[in-house]
Amino acid sequence: MLQVEELSKVYVSGKIKVQALKGVSFAVTKGEFVAIMGPSGSGKSTLLHLLGCFDHPTSGRYKLNGINVAGLNDDQLAEIRNKYIGFVFQQFNLLSRATILQNVEIPLIYAGINKKRRLEIAREMLEKVGLEHRLDHLPTEISGGQRQRVAIARALAINPSLILADEPTGNLDSQTSAEIMDLFHELNNQGQTIILVTHEEDIARHAKRRIYLVDGEIRYDEVTPS
Amino acid sequence: MIWETIKMAVHSLKSNKLRTLLSMLGIIIGVGAVIAVISIGAGSQQEVTSSIAEMGSNLINIRPGTSRGRFGRFSKAAQNVFTMELAEAIVDYCPSVIRIAPRNETSGHFVFAGNNYLATLTGTTTDFLVINKYRPEHGKFFNNYDLTHANNVIVLGSDLAKELFAGLDPVGRKITFLYNQHSLVFNIIGVMEEKERGISGDLNGSAYIPITTYLQVISNSRYINSFLAQAASSEVAGAAVEEIKYLLTKYVKDGEEFNLFSQDQLLQTITEISGTMTLMLSGIAAISLLVGGIGIMNIMLVSVTERTREVGIRKALGAKKKHILTQFLIEALTMSCTGGILGIIFGEICAYVTALLGNWPFVISPLSILLAFSFSLTVGVFFGIYPAVKAAKLDPVIALSYE
Numbered sequence: 001m002l003q004v005e006e007l008s009k010v011y012v013s014g015k016i017k018v019q020a021l022k023g024v025s026f027a028v029t030k031g032e033f034v035a036i037m038g039p040s041g042s043g044k045s046t047l048l049h050l051l052g053c054f055d056h057p058t059s060g061r062y063k064l065n066g067i068n069v070a071g072l073n074d075d076q077l078a079e080i081r082n083k084y085i086g087f088v089f090q091q092f093n094l095l096s097r098a099t100i101l102q103n104v105e106i107p108l109i110y111a112g113i114n115k116k117r118r119l120e121i122a123r124e125m126l127e128k129v130g131l132e133h134r135l136d137h138l139p140t141e142i143s144g145g146q147r148q149r150v151a152i153a154r155a156l157a158i159n160p161s162l163i164l165a166d167e168p169t170g171n172l173d174s175q176t177s178a179e180i181m182d183l184f185h186e187l188n189n190q191g192q193t194i195i196l197v198t199h200e201e202d203i204a205r206h207a208k209r210r211i212y213l214v215d216g217e218i219r220y221d222e223v224t225p226s
Numbered sequence: 227m228i229w230e231t232i233k234m235a236v237h238s239l240k241s242n243k244l245r246t247l248l249s250m251l252g253i254i255i256g257v258g259a260v261i262a263v264i265s266i267g268a269g270s271q272q273e274v275t276s277s278i279a280e281m282g283s284n285l286i287n288i289r290p291g292t293s294r295g296r297f298g299r300f301s302k303a304a305q306n307v308f309t310m311e312l313a314e315a316i317v318d319y320c321p322s323v324i325r326i327a328p329r330n331e332t333s334g335h336f337v338f339a340g341n342n343y344l345a346t347l348t349g350t351t352t353d354f355l356v357i358n359k360y361r362p363e364h365g366k367f368f369n370n371y372d373l374t375h376a377n378n379v380i381v382l383g384s385d386l387a388k389e390l391f392a393g394l395d396p397v398g399r400k401i402t403f404l405y406n407q408h409s410l411v412f413n414i415i416g417v418m419e420e421k422e423r424g425i426s427g428d429l430n431g432s433a434y435i436p437i438t439t440y441l442q443v444i445s446n447s448r449y450i451n452s453f454l455a456q457a458a459s460s461e462v463a464g465a466a467v468e469e470i471k472y473l474l475t476k477y478v479k480d481g482e483e484f485n486l487f488s489q490d491q492l493l494q495t496i497t498e499i500s501g502t503m504t505l506m507l508s509g510i511a512a513i514s515l516l517v518g519g520i521g522i523m524n525i526m527l528v529s530v531t532e533r534t535r536e537v538g539i540r541k542a543l544g545a546k547k548k549h550i551l552t553q554f555l556i557e558a559l560t561m562s563c564t565g566g567i568l569g570i571i572f573g574e575i576c577a578y579v580t581a582l583l584g585n586w587p588f589v590i591s592p593l594s595i596l597l598a599f600s601f602s603l604t605v606g607v608f609f610g611i612y613p614a615v616k617a618a619k620l621d622p623v624i625a626l627s628y629e
């Protein structure tokens with residue numbers, strides 16, 4: 001479903017060049033649950049941004065669902081994100097002035113789905129994450145764990161081939177983190193492909209496979225020891 | 227999709243009402259000022275124009291020229307030709323002129339039953355009535371028979387009748403006019419209606435006698451002080467002026483020797499002045515519109531910066547450049563158009579109140595409304611496009627990490 005070959009990324013700011021990724025290659029098949037691990041600054045977020053079609057790689061190839069993503073322009077990448085990828089961020093990234101229901105609607109608006117169908121889907125997704133009784137609340141009126149559930153519902157709304165999560169429990173306490181991870185676990189059991197960035201062993205334990213990055217290179221790529 | 231975007235824009239503007247209102251203020255005031263100025267200009271001009279037209283935009287005043295200086299005397303050369311024969315010549319040889327009335331005036335004391343009243347005695351002909359649309363209210367005006375026989379008859383203006391005859395019917399009585407130590411007695415044959423001030427000034431404070439009588443008993447000469455000519459219509463008033471000028475130059479060598487003044491000229495001058503004023507004020511108002519536009523751009527730029535993260539989120543969720551561009555552009559347009567509409571309402575209210583106070587007609591000009599609205603639309607696009615493009619160009623990764 002997803003193949004990267006010799007993917008590398010160089011950030012240039014002024015005269016300073018930072019090589020955040022140095023030729024990374026791996027493949028992910030449908031239904032996998034992968035944890036990307038590594039120390040801070042090792043290039044985890046950079047890799048996730050490339051996988052999420054946020055950014056253009058400096059070199060290398062990236063195929064998602066058979067589409068060669070590396071050659072696409074910004075608007076084409078936006079379309080790929082909208083069609084295939086659901087994001088979950090550490091900072092939740094909900095629109096603070098929109099209700100929970102409206103937040104889940106957003107990707108569906110850009111997918112050009114009509115209002116009636118959008119509301120149906122958004123309600124269904126919020127029900128799936130257990131927030132059907134909070135539809136008209138603002139993000140500021142609910143807890144951190146609930147916000148992350150809204151973000152997951154929003155990611156699920158477009159029925160993505162791939163869910164990408166960047167430290168999704170980084171801002172949550174351990175109890176709530178465990179609940180969120182249970183939710184990811186359950187989604188994966190239903191066949192959802194998930195790639196998750198974390199530096200916590202406890203979190204990575206939920207994944208079936210882990211890719212460990214050091215200094216922009218894959219140190220190891222292995223099945224999670226049980 | 228566009229509808230969704232408009233709803234999104236309105237939602238976002240509503241969530242910051244005070245700021246939205248403040249940033250629309252420039253447009254509201256600018257459009258309001260333009261609308262008010264144009265509307266007030268049109269209304270007052272209509273008032274002036276119609277009151278001049280009522281006086282008769284086809285009337286022409288002809289006087290002998292005066293020598294220079296404030297108390298300059300009538301030019302001798304011109305005065306010599308200002309006679310009733312000249313009046314006949316003007317009517318005969320100027321095809322655009324349909325009638326002409328002489329007007330000689332002097333002031334003195336009218337006396338009745340021991341009371342006296344200072345007023346003007348006017349010598350003229352029956353055409354004076356037609357030209358001024360002036361009618362006797364009681365009794366009658368003198369006729370051609372009185373004119374040819376220079377009869378000793380008089381018709382009183384309404385003020386004079388009121389002041390000296392309080393309640394009594396003046397018709398059939400005699401009135402004495404004291405002038406230069408002369409005492410002249412006239413038979414009153416009519417009282418005129420009350421008339422508003424017109425081109426001939428205040429008619430109510432005068433009394434009227436045949437010009438022939440006037441020349442015989444008052445001035446003891448042949449000379450006429452001034453003529454009031456009427457052109458066939460206001461369209462040919464200009465032609466009439468030229469014809470009279472041409473004729474007069476045959477009698478008087480120097481063109482400076484007489485004065486011609488038509489209502490049409492006055493009208494043109496007033497229209498020009500008020501047109502210039504409206505243009506000038508509209509220019510000033512347009513500048514405030516421009517300032518209003520800059521205000522909107524400023525707020526939109528602040529808004530784009532503030533909402534960098536929102537743009538990042540929307541892009542992450544699949545918004546393309548055009549979606550972000552239209553979102554911000556429509557926000558700017560919604561502000562400028564709402565501002566425009568409020569400004570139009572505000573301007574028309576100002577114009578209405580001014581019209582009430584100034585006692586002139588309230589004129590709504592659909593053209594100026596259309597113009598003001600499309601102008602505010604243009605301002606919205608022009609000043610909204612830059613912030614919108616800036617938002618659309620944001621890199622999603624950078625936008626998402628923006629604090």
Ligand SMILES: Nc1ncnc2c1ncn2[C@@H]1O[C@H](COP(=O)(O)OP(=O)(O)O)[C@@H](O)[C@H]1O
Nearest residue numbers: 011013018020039040041042043044045046047
């Ligand atoms: N936009 C950027 N511009 C310049 N350097 C960057 C940028 N983003 C990340 N980097 C650098 O790239 C390296 C990898 O960063 P990142 O992928 O964020 O690491 P991680 O998520 O593993 O902490 C770091 O050295 C970081 O400073």
Ligand SMILES: [Mg+2]
Nearest residue numbers: 041044045046
């Ligand atoms: Mg990171």
